[in-house]
Amino acid sequence: MTLTLFFQFFFQFFFQIFFQLVFFVMLLCYFNPLHCNALHFLPTQCDCHALVKFHGCFYREGKISVAIEYMNLGSLDQVMDRFAPQGIREPELAAITFQCLWGLAYLKHEHRLHRDIKPQNILLNSDGRVKLTDFGISKELENSIGKCMTIVGTFKYMSPERILAEKYSYSSDIWSMGLVLIECATNAYPYSGIHSMIEMAQTVTEAAPPTLPPQSGFTEQFHEFVDMCLKKDPSERPVATKLLGNEWLKSHQCSTMKSATNQCKGWVDELLGVNQQNESGDGGGGGSGGSKKK
Numbered sequence: 001m002t003l004t005l006f007f008q009f010f011f012q013f014f015f016q017i018f019f020q021l022v023f024f025v026m027l028l029c030y031f032n033p034l035h036c037n038a039l040h041f042l043p044t045q046c047d048c049h050a051l052v053k054f055h056g057c058f059y060r061e062g063k064i065s066v067a068i069e070y071m072n073l074g075s076l077d078q079v080m081d082r083f084a085p086q087g088i089r090e091p092e093l094a095a096i097t098f099q100c101l102w103g104l105a106y107l108k109h110e111h112r113l114h115r116d117i118k119p120q121n122i123l124l125n126s127d128g129r130v131k132l133t134d135f136g137i138s139k140e141l142e143n144s145i146g147k148c149m150t151i152v153g154t155f156k157y158m159s160p161e162r163i164l165a166e167k168y169s170y171s172s173d174i175w176s177m178g179l180v181l182i183e184c185a186t187n188a189y190p191y192s193g194i195h196s197m198i199e200m201a202q203t204v205t206e207a208a209p210p211t212l213p214p215q216s217g218f219t220e221q222f223h224e225f226v227d228m229c230l231k232k233d234p235s236e237r238p239v240a241t242k243l244l245g246n247e248w249l250k251s252h253q254c255s256t257m258k259s260a261t262n263q264c265k266g267w268v269d270e271l272l273g274v275n276q277q278n279e280s281g282d283g284g285g286g287g288s289g290g291s292k293k294k
């Protein structure tokens, strides 16, 4: 009798679990990104502090929604507009660069290119973290091939070899990083005077690469760092792991993710503190702040 009861209970329990599992799998299939072929490029979860976390994605009624980690300070261009209209200072830029290179080194280790490095895809948060986003369009590389022939990414930051539709690889992201550095240090996009794509393609591929403006107070090491990133010959650009040990970064105490994050955190605290003071000052004066507009 007890044995029959036991089996009855066992089978009841077993079927309950079985049907729950079937239901769960059906739910998963319904929301599964692989439902849609266009989603095959989406990144899988990765464990790198310099890349935004990917939480999942949904495809419903012809729309794709991607859930990623929220970075409360927004992107580098927004941070510059809000806090550093005259450009970001070297120590902070070194801390930002270290974290970006860490992300690129991780992607390289995973055989992925980013392919769309630009200020809008570099995000910051109030913990001092700097993370790359939109690496979902990065293409997974075959171990042995390691070169791409496809066009993805923002034209403005493309390396000469990409513009020329030649084979390109990880060093292409380093070129983009070089342009981002000049832009962040001066708050001016290096090719800002050029307005047509053809002219830009010609300038990027034929003219000497852009440099930091001379006699603008930047250190020699910073000039050298930028020049290395912007070598026209991709094989002359150092890889991310090599750049992580560069003297310029070391001179600003950026030799680990911890030190780079702490440096950014100090800066962000300073910015937010100053901003809050300004906002409360404006409010206290009773004015709309409109008179302070540039």
Ligand SMILES: Nc1ncnc2c1ncn2[C@@H]1O[C@H](COP(=O)(O)OP(=O)(O)O)[C@@H](O)[C@H]1O
Pocket: 052, 068, 069, 070, 071, 072, 074, 075, 078, 120, 121, 123, 133, 134
């Ligand atoms: N995870 C995020 N957290 C906070 N802000 C974000 C995040 N992702 C994107 N943004 C902001 O939204 C803007 C638009 O992003 P996106 O759609 O990727 O276009 P783009 O990269 O071309 O600017 C970014 O420039 C950035 O300022």
Ligand SMILES: [Mg+2]
Pocket: 120, 121, 133, 134
């Ligand atoms: Mg983006």
